[in-house]
Amino acid sequence: MPRVSGTKRSILDAALELASLNGITGTTMEDVAVRAGVAKGSVYYNFSSKDKLFEQLLLDGIGALAETLRQSRDGKTGGQALASMVTAMLELISGNQPLAKLIAAEIFRTDRSWQTHLQTVRREALAEIVTVIRETHPERPDAELMAGTIFGAVLVGGIEWLAFSPERSVEEVSESVLFTLSGRLTA
Amino acid sequence: MPRVSGTKRSILDAALELASLNGITGTTMEDVAVRAGVAKGSVYYNFSSKDKLFEQLLLDGIGALAETLRQSRDGKTGGQALASMVTAMLELISGNQPLAKLIAAEIFRTDRSWQTHLQTVRREALAEIVTVIRETHPERPDAELMAGTIFGAVLVGGIEWLAFSPERSVEEVSESVLFTLSGRLTA
Numbered sequence: 001m002p003r004v005s006g007t008k009r010s011i012l013d014a015a016l017e018l019a020s021l022n023g024i025t026g027t028t029m030e031d032v033a034v035r036a037g038v039a040k041g042s043v044y045y046n047f048s049s050k051d052k053l054f055e056q057l058l059l060d061g062i063g064a065l066a067e068t069l070r071q072s073r074d075g076k077t078g079g080q081a082l083a084s085m086v087t088a089m090l091e092l093i094s095g096n097q098p099l100a101k102l103i104a105a106e107i108f109r110t111d112r113s114w115q116t117h118l119q120t121v122r123r124e125a126l127a128e129i130v131t132v133i134r135e136t137h138p139e140r141p142d143a144e145l146m147a148g149t150i151f152g153a154v155l156v157g158g159i160e161w162l163a164f165s166p167e168r169s170v171e172e173v174s175e176s177v178l179f180t181l182s183g184r185l186t187a
Numbered sequence: 188m189p190r191v192s193g194t195k196r197s198i199l200d201a202a203l204e205l206a207s208l209n210g211i212t213g214t215t216m217e218d219v220a221v222r223a224g225v226a227k228g229s230v231y232y233n234f235s236s237k238d239k240l241f242e243q244l245l246l247d248g249i250g251a252l253a254e255t256l257r258q259s260r261d262g263k264t265g266g267q268a269l270a271s272m273v274t275a276m277l278e279l280i281s282g283n284q285p286l287a288k289l290i291a292a293e294i295f296r297t298d299r300s301w302q303t304h305l306q307t308v309r310r311e312a313l314a315e316i317v318t319v320i321r322e323t324h325p326e327r328p329d330a331e332l333m334a335g336t337i338f339g340a341v342l343v344g345g346i347e348w349l350a351f352s353p354e355r356s357v358e359e360v361s362e363s364v365l366f367t368l369s370g371r372l373t374a
Contacts, residue, residue, distance in 0.1 A: 020297065020298075021297070021298060022298050023212065023296065023298045025210065025212035025213065026212065026298065078372075078373075078374070079372070079373040079374050082372060082373050083373065101295045101296070101297070104291075104295040105292050105293070105295050105296050106292070108288045108291045108292050108346055109210065109288070109292050110207065110208070110288070111207075111208060111209050111210045111213065133372060136372070137371070137372070140366075142352075142355075142359070142363040142366075144347070144351065144352075145344060145347055145348060145351075145352060145355075145360065145363045146344075146363055146364075146366065146367045146372065148343050148344055148346075148347030148348075149340045149341075149343065149344035149347070149363065149364050149367045150340070150367060150372075151343060152339040152340050152341075152342055152343020152344055152347075153336045153337070153339050153340035153343075153367075154336075154339075155339055155343065156335050156336065156338060156339020156340075156342065156343070157332060157333075157335050157336035157339055159295055159335075160331070160332055160335030160336070160339075161332060164331065164332075165329075165331075165332060168329075168332075172329070173332065176329040176332045176333055176336065177333075177336050178373060179327075179329075179333065180333045180336040180337060180340075180368065181367065181368055181370065181372065181373045182370040182373055183368065183369040183370025183371070184324070184370070185265075185266070185269060185320060185323070185324070185333065185337075185368065186265075186266040186269050186270065186365060186368045186369055187265070187266050
């Protein structure tokens with residue numbers, strides 16, 4: 001994730017807080033300025049428009065996911081790599097639940113100015129999972145589809161966890177997701 | 188799904204079309220009336236507010252999911268029941284892609300008047316998967332979490348399918364999702 005600091009960070013944080021309460025459409029640049037404690041001109045100086053602001057917020061979030069998946073795979077293959085990636089994704093979701101929910105809500109929309117860019121970065125993130133699948137199953141023509149399936153499993157499982165059983169540890173939830181993928185339910 | 192017909196159906200269909208283009212917030216009751224070819228008064232006669240209109244659209248959609256899961260399980264248990272449910276969910280998503288995307292985008296939001304009701308119906312739908320898991324794994328305390336994980340896998344896998352490889356048949360995609368859950372990736 002490209003690290004930003006100072007005013008820019010305050011503005012992005014304020015925008016995320018407001019969007020998780022009122023949605024992106026329900027959030028104005030004025031609201032963001034007030035929440036961040038900066039002048040409205042400063043918000044526009046840092047981001048030329050509301051669309052640009054939320055685009056950066058979402059792209060940073062998915063970029064962080066890609067980076068997390070890359071790091072957690074590090075040298076591992078197959079089931080070990082996937083287990084490590086599942087845990088790392090859950091930790092990321094747990095560490096920034098409002099952003100995870102915003103990404104989940106935005107990733108399927110087709111009416112946003114940032115959709116093309118968002119899909120590109122999303123595919124880059126999923127490419128980490130695709131690589132792991134292809135290493136052990138080069139014969140499968142559907143590695144991308146399966147990577148999307150795993151991404152959806154972890155994203156929805158993670159949000160379900162934080163919403164309904166936040167007392168569980170990330171290790172427990174990781175075990176639940178991996179149990180779901182282990183074939184013991186479908187046997 | 189409670190079947191509605193005539194004017195009410197036209198209004199719901201028009202609202203879904205518009206929301207898939209412009210988002211719910213970007214859709215007005217006036218737009219819906221024009222698209223449905225009815226008077227604005229007629230839209231308000233059938234739905235007292237835009238929130239009520241979209242609430243019914245989303246609840247109908249999740250209600251249809253619950254009914255589909257119930258029917259597809261019919262007498263089966265374990266892996267057979269899950270395989271049947273995965274295929275049925277994919278068929279449902281494929282049959283109404285705009286509604287599936289709208290549900291995916293709405294299910295994680297926390298700023299909607301209908302969120303409590305939507306979560307209730309969603310849990311009713313997931314309860315069908317929970318039942319299947321509990322039958323074969325009564326010792327697991329995390330059946331709901333695993334049901335959410337499977338739901339996310341199929342929902343995101345299904346949307347991925349329709350967006351990037353719509354030439355695949357529902358049987359192929361169902362096989363991909365079940366392969367992902369089969370343990371052969373995590374072994």
